[in-house]
Amino acid sequence: MGSVSVAAAASLSSLYHLSSSSLLHSLRLIPLRTLPRISCCLSSSSSSSSSSSSSSSASSLQFNISFAPPKPKPKPTESDQPLTLADLQAGPNGQLFIPWIVRGEDGNLKLQMQPPARLLHSMAHAETKNKKKKKKETVEKGEPKHSKAARRFYNENFRDSEQRLSKILAASGVASRRSSEELIFEGRVTVNGSVCNTPQTRVDPARDIIYVNGNRLPKRLPPKVYFALNKPKGYICSSGEKKSVICLFDDYLKSWDKRNPGQPKPRLFTVGRLDVATTGLIIVTNDGDFAQKISHPSSNLSKEYIATIKGVVNKKHLIAISDGTVIEGVHCTPDSVELLPPQPDMSRPRLRIVVHEGRNHEVRELVKNAGLDIHSLKRIRIGGFRLPTDVGLGKHIPLRQGDLSALGWKS
Numbered sequence: 001m002g003s004v005s006v007a008a009a010a011s012l013s014s015l016y017h018l019s020s021s022s023l024l025h026s027l028r029l030i031p032l033r034t035l036p037r038i039s040c041c042l043s044s045s046s047s048s049s050s051s052s053s054s055s056s057s058a059s060s061l062q063f064n065i066s067f068a069p070p071k072p073k074p075k076p077t078e079s080d081q082p083l084t085l086a087d088l089q090a091g092p093n094g095q096l097f098i099p100w101i102v103r104g105e106d107g108n109l110k111l112q113m114q115p116p117a118r119l120l121h122s123m124a125h126a127e128t129k130n131k132k133k134k135k136k137e138t139v140e141k142g143e144p145k146h147s148k149a150a151r152r153f154y155n156e157n158f159r160d161s162e163q164r165l166s167k168i169l170a171a172s173g174v175a176s177r178r179s180s181e182e183l184i185f186e187g188r189v190t191v192n193g194s195v196c197n198t199p200q201t202r203v204d205p206a207r208d209i210i211y212v213n214g215n216r217l218p219k220r221l222p223p224k225v226y227f228a229l230n231k232p233k234g235y236i237c238s239s240g241e242k243k244s245v246i247c248l249f250d251d252y253l254k255s256w257d258k259r260n261p262g263q264p265k266p267r268l269f270t271v272g273r274l275d276v277a278t279t280g281l282i283i284v285t286n287d288g289d290f291a292q293k294i295s296h297p298s299s300n301l302s303k304e305y306i307a308t309i310k311g312v313v314n315k316k317h318l319i320a321i322s323d324g325t326v327i328e329g330v331h332c333t334p335d336s337v338e339l340l341p342p343q344p345d346m347s348r349p350r351l352r353i354v355v356h357e358g359r360n361h362e363v364r365e366l367v368k369n370a371g372l373d374i375h376s377l378k379r380i381r382i383g384g385f386r387l388p389t390d391v392g393l394g395k396h397i398p399l400r401q402g403d404l405s406a407l408g409w410k411s
Contacts, residue, residue, distance in 0.1 A: 166199035173267030280379035320370035
């Protein structure tokens with residue numbers, strides 16, 4: 001019995017070694033990557049010496065192994081070729097080019113002679129952005145905007161405040177520009193202790209000591225003021241007269257010190273003139289530059305009048321007024337003539353006449369040349385500013401910045 005069992009064990013071991021060696025041999029012969037599927041089978045049999053007559057039981061184990069298909073290799077390009085020293089020195093005169101190290105689409109780093117396309121695109125986009133920003137900055141710098149307080153601070157502390165002596169005297173309220181020049185010619189004005197006979201001498205009242213007729217000129221100039229006055233009949237536009245329109249501002253000037261402590265009083269005068277019998281809108285100010293700008297013919301400001309006529313107005317009268325007339329050797333024609341509709345409280349006809357020449361008694365001469373007589377004449381508009389209807393005769397209102405702009409003035 002012992003010899004039989006030994007022989008059976010030897011046969012089983014040889015069978016096991018044979019099956020293992022054959023399996024290894026088969027795995028070595030067949031490449032793994034070429035097989036999409038591999039099946040392996042191992043079998044083992046056992047017998048017991050005590051139960052020789054019983055049937056042998058066999059067990060089998062099966063393994064299924066699958067492999068993914070191989071990835072296709074990317075085709076080699078010119079940039080994938082390795083760079084040599086000759087390539088780096090391919091420029092003129094043997095110039096050395098610095099290669100770019102970039103990551104390709106396959107995820108690997110590589111060398112190339114040209115910078116990446118993304119970098120070139122971003123650099124071009126950044127240049128266009130910077131150019132646009134510079135243009136915006138130049139536009140903003142060309143039109144600086146400062147507040148009113150900042151402009152006042154600059155004018156008081158840094159701006160050159162020297163002006164002509166005659167202009168300083170007129171702005172200080174001593175006299176008109178022409179009268180100030182006469183005072184200077186007469187030797188009644190001294191600057192820093194010396195008599196000055198030249199009206200064009202540039203002085204600064206804040207630094208120079210100026211005397212007029214023995215009285216010290218204030219260091220600070222009065223602020224500029226602008227008024228719209230509804231002139232009544234019987235007042236003249238000249239300053240210093242008994243019944244001047246400036247007399248209508250006496251109450252305003254008397255309360256000046258309470259409203260503006262420490263500031264000198266302004267010397268007021270009219271912009272242009274209205275004759276004694278004419279009523280309506282007239283501008284009063286102490287700004288000589290403003291008055292010269294508004295009253296000069298180059299401003300081309302239109303003026304609107306309402307003329308109340310004695311008698312009856314016919315079509316031929318309107319045509320005669322539209323044809324114009326000669327005043328001081330110049331043929332003057334109105335911009336427009338219109339017969340206003342009658343009103344219940346006014347029995348006399350009224351004409352709206354718009355002129356821009358500004359000649360002396362121009363409207364009266366136009367109506368007179370047509371064979372009509374004027375009962376009353378009133379000016380209601382200058383440029384783009386119209387006299388408010390709630391301003392009574394002899395009353396005045398201050399002009400705001402919008403009103404000055406309507407008159408064509410930019411401060």
